[in-house]
Amino acid sequence: MQLNVSGKRVFDKGISFEAKYPVLQASLINERVIVTFDWMAFERDIPARNLFCYDRSGNLLWRAPDIGMGAVDAYTGVTSDEPLWVGNFAGFSCRIDEASGQVLETRFTK
Secondary structure, eight states, X not given: OBOEEETTEEEETTEEEEOSSOEEEXXXXXXXXXXXXXXXXXXXXXXXXXXXXXXXXXXXXEEOXXXXXXXXXXXXXXXXXXXXXXXXXXXXEEEEOTTTOOEEEEEEOO
């Protein structure tokens, strides 16, 4: 379920917290808030690692690792809730373990 976002703020369905970076997308999946941050807010020339997971109070649970694609390695948003799939700017779709944030599978899509 998509949540409302504005700047660095995530809010909706009893959830309200301020994040560290500008938010592109936030989804509530099994009581976890999956947030894709604007990759432009991260250091250049290295993977952005811009996919984070929080509890409903805004406490960080995990940060997804990169997939080894260098500077173009940044997440673009959730494409499927169950199982959790997210797009990646490098042209991959990535299946993420929602409990740990680990990348379980990648599929080249471009």
